[in-house]
Amino acid sequence: MNNNDVSIIGAGLIGSLLGIFLQKRGLSVSVYEKRPDLRLPEYAPEGRSINMALSDRGWKAIDELGLRSLVEPYAIPMYGRRIHDEHGDTTFLPYGKENQAIYSISRGKFNHMLVDEAEKNGVQMKFDHHCKEINITDTSIVVQNPDGSTEKNTPGVIIGADGAYSSLRDAMQHQTRLNYTQEYISHGYKELSIPPTKEGEYAMDPNALHIWPRGMFMLIALPNPDKSFTCTLFLPFEGAKVCFAKINDRKDLDTVFKTYFDDAYALMPDLAQQYFDNPTSSLINVECYPWLANKSMLIGDACHAMVPFFGQGMNCGFEDCYILDGLLEKYGATSWELVFEKFQKIRKKDTDAISKMARDNFTEMRDSVANPKFLVRKKIEAKLHELYPNEWIPLYTMVTFSDMKYADAYAQGKLQDEIMDRVMDDPTILQNYQQLNYEEIIRQVDTARMV
Amino acid sequence: MNNNDVSIIGAGLIGSLLGIFLQKRGLSVSVYEKRPDLRLPEYAPEGRSINMALSDRGWKAIDELGLRSLVEPYAIPMYGRRIHDEHGDTTFLPYGKENQAIYSISRGKFNHMLVDEAEKNGVQMKFDHHCKEINITDTSIVVQNPDGSTEKNTPGVIIGADGAYSSLRDAMQHQTRLNYTQEYISHGYKELSIPPTKEGEYAMDPNALHIWPRGMFMLIALPNPDKSFTCTLFLPFEGAKVCFAKINDRKDLDTVFKTYFDDAYALMPDLAQQYFDNPTSSLINVECYPWLANKSMLIGDACHAMVPFFGQGMNCGFEDCYILDGLLEKYGATSWELVFEKFQKIRKKDTDAISKMARDNFTEMRDSVANPKFLVRKKIEAKLHELYPNEWIPLYTMVTFSDMKYADAYAQGKLQDEIMDRVMDDPTILQNYQQLNYEEIIRQVDTARMV
Numbered sequence: 001m002n003n004n005d006v007s008i009i010g011a012g013l014i015g016s017l018l019g020i021f022l023q024k025r026g027l028s029v030s031v032y033e034k035r036p037d038l039r040l041p042e043y044a045p046e047g048r049s050i051n052m053a054l055s056d057r058g059w060k061a062i063d064e065l066g067l068r069s070l071v072e073p074y075a076i077p078m079y080g081r082r083i084h085d086e087h088g089d090t091t092f093l094p095y096g097k098e099n100q101a102i103y104s105i106s107r108g109k110f111n112h113m114l115v116d117e118a119e120k121n122g123v124q125m126k127f128d129h130h131c132k133e134i135n136i137t138d139t140s141i142v143v144q145n146p147d148g149s150t151e152k153n154t155p156g157v158i159i160g161a162d163g164a165y166s167s168l169r170d171a172m173q174h175q176t177r178l179n180y181t182q183e184y185i186s187h188g189y190k191e192l193s194i195p196p197t198k199e200g201e202y203a204m205d206p207n208a209l210h211i212w213p214r215g216m217f218m219l220i221a222l223p224n225p226d227k228s229f230t231c232t233l234f235l236p237f238e239g240a241k242v243c244f245a246k247i248n249d250r251k252d253l254d255t256v257f258k259t260y261f262d263d264a265y266a267l268m269p270d271l272a273q274q275y276f277d278n279p280t281s282s283l284i285n286v287e288c289y290p291w292l293a294n295k296s297m298l299i300g301d302a303c304h305a306m307v308p309f310f311g312q313g314m315n316c317g318f319e320d321c322y323i324l325d326g327l328l329e330k331y332g333a334t335s336w337e338l339v340f341e342k343f344q345k346i347r348k349k350d351t352d353a354i355s356k357m358a359r360d361n362f363t364e365m366r367d368s369v370a371n372p373k374f375l376v377r378k379k380i381e382a383k384l385h386e387l388y389p390n391e392w393i394p395l396y397t398m399v400t401f402s403d404m405k406y407a408d409a410y411a412q413g414k415l416q417d418e419i420m421d422r423v424m425d426d427p428t429i430l431q432n433y434q435q436l437n438y439e440e441i442i443r444q445v446d447t448a449r450m451v
Numbered sequence: 452m453n454n455n456d457v458s459i460i461g462a463g464l465i466g467s468l469l470g471i472f473l474q475k476r477g478l479s480v481s482v483y484e485k486r487p488d489l490r491l492p493e494y495a496p497e498g499r500s501i502n503m504a505l506s507d508r509g510w511k512a513i514d515e516l517g518l519r520s521l522v523e524p525y526a527i528p529m530y531g532r533r534i535h536d537e538h539g540d541t542t543f544l545p546y547g548k549e550n551q552a553i554y555s556i557s558r559g560k561f562n563h564m565l566v567d568e569a570e571k572n573g574v575q576m577k578f579d580h581h582c583k584e585i586n587i588t589d590t591s592i593v594v595q596n597p598d599g600s601t602e603k604n605t606p607g608v609i610i611g612a613d614g615a616y617s618s619l620r621d622a623m624q625h626q627t628r629l630n631y632t633q634e635y636i637s638h639g640y641k642e643l644s645i646p647p648t649k650e651g652e653y654a655m656d657p658n659a660l661h662i663w664p665r666g667m668f669m670l671i672a673l674p675n676p677d678k679s680f681t682c683t684l685f686l687p688f689e690g691a692k693v694c695f696a697k698i699n700d701r702k703d704l705d706t707v708f709k710t711y712f713d714d715a716y717a718l719m720p721d722l723a724q725q726y727f728d729n730p731t732s733s734l735i736n737v738e739c740y741p742w743l744a745n746k747s748m749l750i751g752d753a754c755h756a757m758v759p760f761f762g763q764g765m766n767c768g769f770e771d772c773y774i775l776d777g778l779l780e781k782y783g784a785t786s787w788e789l790v791f792e793k794f795q796k797i798r799k800k801d802t803d804a805i806s807k808m809a810r811d812n813f814t815e816m817r818d819s820v821a822n823p824k825f826l827v828r829k830k831i832e833a834k835l836h837e838l839y840p841n842e843w844i845p846l847y848t849m850v851t852f853s854d855m856k857y858a859d860a861y862a863q864g865k866l867q868d869e870i871m872d873r874v875m876d877d878p879t880i881l882q883n884y885q886q887l888n889y890e891e892i893i894r895q896v897d898t899a900r901m902v
Contacts, residue, residue, distance in 0.1 A: 165625070174616070177635040177688075177733050184628040237628075282628050 003334035004028050007141060007155035009131055010162030011035075013052075013107065014300035014317040016114035018161055019123040020065055021325045025333045030124040030155070032143055037127040039112050050191065051222040051230045052110065053078070053209070053311035054103040055400045061318035064325070067117060074109050076223045077101035082208035083369050088263035092208060093369070093378060096394075096401050097386075102209070102311060104222040134158065134171040139295045157336045158296040161317075164284050164305035169298055176293040183285045185307060185359070187217070188244055189234050190281070192274050194267045196227035203267045204229065211369060212261050217242055218366035219261050231264070234366065237280075244280050283307045285355055289348060292340040299324065304351035309362040310399060312354050319403070323347060353410035357399065376433050377424055381416075384438055391442050392416065419444050454785035455479050458592060458606035460582055461613030462486075464503075464558065465751035465768040467565035469612055470574040471516055472776045476784045481575040481606070483594055488578040490563050501642065502673040502681045503561065504529070504660070504762035505554040506851045512769035515776070518568060525560050527674045528552035533659035534820050539714035543659060544820070544829060547848050548837075553660070553762060555673040585609065585622035590746045608787045609747040612768075615735050615756035620749055627744040632737070636758060636810070638668070639695055639731045640685050645718045647678035654718045655680065662820060663712050668693055669817035670712050682715070685817065688731075695731050734758045736806055740799060743791040750775065755802035760813040761850060763805050770854070774798060804861035808850065827884050828875055832867075835889055842893050843867065870895050 004027050008015045011033035023029045054075055062068055079101045080094035095102060119125050126143075132150060133142035140154045160168025172178045197203050204210060206223040216236060221229040238245035242260070247253050250272045257265040265271065286305035291298045300317030323346065327339045368374040384392035395413035398404055419441060423429065455478050459466045462484035474480045505526055513519055530552045531545035546553060570576050577594075583601060584593035591605045611619025623629045648654050655661060657674040667687060672680040689696035693711070698704050701723045708716040716722065737756035742749045751768030774797065778790045819825040835843035846864035849855055870892060874880065 173633070177735075179634045181632040182624070183630045284628075 002028075003156040003336065005156045006030070006159065007032060007153065007157070008159045008161050009134075009141075009166075009168055010160065010302070011038075011111075011115060011125055011127065012161065012163060012300075013111055013114060013314055014321065015161035016111060016118045016123075016125075017061065017065075017318060018159065018299065018321045018324070019118040019125075020067075020114070020121050021061075021321050022328075022333075023118070023121045023123045024065070025325070025328055027333055029118075029122075030126060030153075031118065032129040032131055032141070033125070033127045034130040035127065037115075037125075038108065039115060050107045051104050051224065052107050052314050053222070054105050054110075055311065055315050057312075057319040057322075057403055058315040060403055061322040064322055065117075070113055070117070071105070071110070074113070074225060075103035075105045076225065077103055077207055078209045078222070079207050080209075081369065082205055082210045084210060084212045084261075084263055085370065086214075086260060086262070091375065092205075093375065094382070096397050100397075100401050101207075102400060104209070104224070106224060131167050134168055134296070136171060136175045136293045136296055156295065156334070157340075160296065160298045160302045161300050163301045164286055166298060166302035168296060169288065169302050172288075172293045172296065172298070178288055178290070178293070180288040181286070185283045185285070185362070186236050186239075187234050187362075188237050188280045188282050189232050190244075190275065191278050192219075192231040192233055192268065192271065194221060194229040194231055194264065195269070200227060202227050202229070211365060212264060213366050213368075213370040214242075214260050215367055215370070216240055217260075219264060220365075221264070231268075234362075237282075247275070285359065287352065287355060289344070291344040291348070295336055295340075297340045297343070304355060306351075306355040306358040307362060308358070309365055310354065310358040312358060312399065316351060316354050316406070320347065320351075350406040353406040354399070357395070357406070357410055357413070372430065373424060376430055377420060380423065380433055380436065381420065384441060387438050388442050391445060415445065415448050419448070453479075454607040454787065456607045457481070457610065458483060458604065458608070459610045459612050460585075460592075460617075460619055461611065461753070462489075462562075462566060462576055462578065463612065463614060463751075464562055464565060464765055465772065466612035467562065467569045467574075467576075468512065468516075468769060469610065469750065469772045469775070470569040470576075471565070471572050472512075472772050473779075473784075474569070474572045474574045475516070476776070476779055478784055480569075480573075481577060481604075482569065483580040483582055483592070484576070484578045485581040486578065488566075488576075489559065490566060501558045502555050502675065503558050503765050504673070505556050505561075506762065506766050508763075508770040508773075508854055509766040511854055512773040515773055516568075521564055521568070522556070522561070525564070525676060526554035526556045527676065528554055528658055529660045529673070530658055531660075532820065533656055533661045535661060535663045535712075535714055536821065537665075537711060537713070542826065544826065545833070547845075547852050551848075551852050552658075553851060555660070555675070557675060582613075582618050585619055585747070587622060587626045587744045587747055607746065607785070608791075611747065611749045611753045612751050614752045615737055617749060617753035619747060620737075620739065620753050623739075623744045623747070623749070629739055629741070629744070631739040634736045636734050636736070636813070637687050637690075638685050638813075639688050639733050640683050641695075641726065641731050642729050643670075643682040643684055643719065643722065643725050645672060645680040645682060645715065646720070651678060653678050653680070662816060663715060664817050664819075664821040665693075665711050666818055666821070667691055668711075670715060671816075672715070682719075685813075688733075698726070736810065738803065738806060740795070742795040742799070746787055746791075748791045748794070755806060757802075757806040757809040758813060759809070760816055761805065761809040763809060763850065767802060767805050767857070771798065771802075801857040804857040805850070808846070808857070808861055808864070823881065824875060827881055828871060831874065831884055831887060832871065835892060838889050839893050842896055866896065866899050870899070 006022050006027050006029045008019055008029060008031045011031045015031050019029045019031050062071055080092050083091045083093060115125055128146035130144040131141050132144050139158055140152055142150055142152050144150050160166050162168060173180055194203050210221040212219040217234055219231055219233050221231040223229055236243040242256055247256060253272055253275055284305055285307055288303055291303045299320050306313055324343050327342050331338050381394045385394055398409035457473050457478050457480045459470055459480060459482045462482045466482050470480045470482050513522055531543050534542045534544060566576055579597035581595040582592050583595050590609055591603055593601055593603050595601050609619060611617045613619060624631055645654050661672040663670040668685055670682055670684050672682040674680055687694040693707055698707060704723055704726055735756055736758055739754055742754045750771050757764055775794050778793050782789050832845045836845055849860035
């Protein structure tokens with residue numbers, strides 16, 4: 001056992017990025033991944049990528065490692081939401097100020113690049129290596145090698161970056177007093193795709209995240225560099241007028257799409273094939289504590305898997321890596337117990353906050369964005385932010401375009417929400433919102449902050 | 452696959468009892484247990500039994516099967532709590548009316564008897580059979596036989612009676628959208644023992660549950676037929692003045708026992724050996740939903756493990772069996788999907804309620820019972836129950852000496868608690884409690900019920 005010897009489980013986005021951070025600190029890092037090397041040509045079938053929305057917290061970690069120039073060519077800026085109503089009319093709602101954007105990027109390509117970079121830095125990337133057993137007490141891993149043989153390793157520490165279904169967390173759940181909650185939401189999702197036009201162009205505005213909000217369900221679309229869009233359909237699994245359980249054949253499918261997503265439907269020539277070929281996936285929220293046990297620790301989705309509706313899962317995991325790296329800088333790269341303890345204490349309330357906000361944002365995305373009052377509310381908030389850039393920062397901006405602590409953003413957002421609820425209670429607000437007394441609103445924020 | 456063919460996982464108290472219920476319905480039941488047959492002499496080392504507190508809900512299931520006469524010889528009635536203060540003085544607090552008792556019974560002996568009875572009824576009891584894999588989709592189990600060989604079975608249904616660390620629940624957690632929470636309390640426990648006196652008699656009153664309540668921790672003792680008592684010490688694991696982490700040698704141990712449990716200490720000649728030989732165990736609360744997936748279902752601790760402070764874990768599991776049997780009676784012994792669905796819908800809110808009450812009762816046991824105001828409160832409640840036996844039933848009585856739904860008991864208990872809080876707010880209550888206007892108190896209950 002050597003404190004310098006770090007085993008990371010999982011070579012996804014978080015595991016690969018963390019590998020780079022730790023190797024750069026002079027540690028000796030091995031990353032075990034049960035799946036085959038995702039860079040092999042047979043691994044990623046065409047057109048089956050999922051898109052991530054990279055935003056400021058993610059970029060901050062990328063910048064810390066000096067990787068921005070590698071990432072940028074793959075990242076398509078989305079400056080706002082483009083909301084599609086049932087008649088095909090659209091409204092554009094900026095995410096922030098001019099030039100503030102979130103970036104659509106393919107999970108597969110991004111991961112490929114990070115794995116390359118990790119290897120370049122000396123990280124041992126071990127694909128097709130399956131962790132069969134993890135022992136928390138002696139910090140050992142039994143790994144099954146690609147040839148089927150097994151070996152037992154005893155690294156200095158184990159870090160589980162192995163996602164929502166983490167095997168390290170499973171081991172902790174059975175071997176330690178882990179408090180643990182997993183909760184599925186009633187909705188599932190299915191990936192679909194909008195191909196480029198015959199002319200080889202984007203079929204819609206590429207610099208927006210497209211949303212078809214329909215109350216209890218929604219469709220979204222994010223642009224890809226190959227001029228296609230990856231769409232995600234979110235529906236209840238069952239028990240609703242429109243749900244996965246009630247779409248059993250092409251006729252059911254066509255009816256739903258023609259009724260609710262007609263403009264998207266027109267752009268999806270092979271909808272039925274995609275719909276019935278692609279799996280329906282579920283959405284889980286995971287919370288647990290503690291994140292560490294002896295010399296093992298969880299990071300990213302492994303300890304705080306969240307629903308995707310704030311686009312923060314990856315960004316939050318990258319911020320985890322950035323913060324962990326900062327603690328290693330401060331306390332020394334081998335004071336693991338201290339660093340792990342500090343890490344979970346600092347971070348838990350923030351990941352609880354973003355998990356909560358991600359669930360809340362589902363309601364906003366599928367419902368409120370279709371509401372005229374909501375659009376006016378966003379405009380008032382944008383104006384307040386323009387006039388008082390430090391006193392009023394919209395929640396979305398605090399989460400997406402800043403690195404303030406998620407828990408502080410959540411608290412500040414609640415306070416602003418209460419004030420905005422009162423502003424919107426005025427029955428004449430839709431007519432008169434341009435004559436508001438903004439100074440008076442800001443005074444309410446200051447008063448509330450002092451209480 | 453045959454609907455009549457039932458596999459139960461776990462041959463503990465619940466699995467064995469359920470086996471008898473189902474076999475009596477004409478079903479063909481196999482019970483798989485990974486541990487060796489607990490009836491083998493080498494299995495149960497002397498003096499290492501845990502005591503259960505059998506009460507009305509448990510007896511009801513036993514009576515339904517006509518087993519009372521088999522159980523009674525092993526069951527020692529405890530008519531109340533005997534509270535030991537720090538000077539060795541004791542107070543007796545009846546659990547209910549005269550002759551109402553809970554019964555101390557050894558888990559091992561009770562389990563032994565139920566396994567015998569299950570076999571007598573034709574249940575296939577398969578000890579040393581380890582379920583290595585459970586597949587929810589095709590309702591199959593891969594079992595490892597005692598000789599190490601494995602076989603795959605496909606019963607009609609699988610019922611997981613395999614406790615707080617259920618392997619069926621694990622399979623559901625990985626294969627289905629199971630909402631799941633496990634939470635450890637900050638306290639652990641350690642079994643200790645008070646032997647018979649030199650004269651071969653009980654060292655204390657055998658017809659009581661003895662408690663040494665000390666605020667943040669406590670000791671309890673239950674009688675055994677061999678004139679010994681099984682004691683359980685509940686302490687925080689760490690971070691308190693008195694906790695397991697701070698008892699590291701005989702001197703630490705003696706100091707704690709002499710300071711807080713001096714009268715018990717005098718009765719425990721081999722305390723140190725027991726303390727350092729016996730493991731420290733943790734206490735978990737488990738909640739999940741749904742309890743069923745396809746043709747598999749959880750029962751007892753597997754779906755609702757609770758902390759032991761209301762003495763209801765086993766009783767609640769037995770009531771599960773009784774209710775499930777009633778549904779099989781009503782809907783036919785092979786309408787499994789319907790029966791499972793009804794069962795979880797009926798039962799979930801009740802098991803949530805008793806889990807909550809069990810946690811609440813920990814505070815009462817270790818803290819309130821040492822408080823003079825609490826003793827007066829109990830006396831007022833007992834008097835109310837005596838005067839108005841149907842209008843005022845103390846919570847403990849509703850839970851322990853009735854079969855009313857746990858959720859109804861919880862709601863009624865909350866209502867009574869609020870009224871009693873107001874009664875106890877009177878600063879002169881300790882002096883004047885015998886002159887209370889009981890009729891007025893009952894009128895408040897009636898009014899609150901109507902709201």
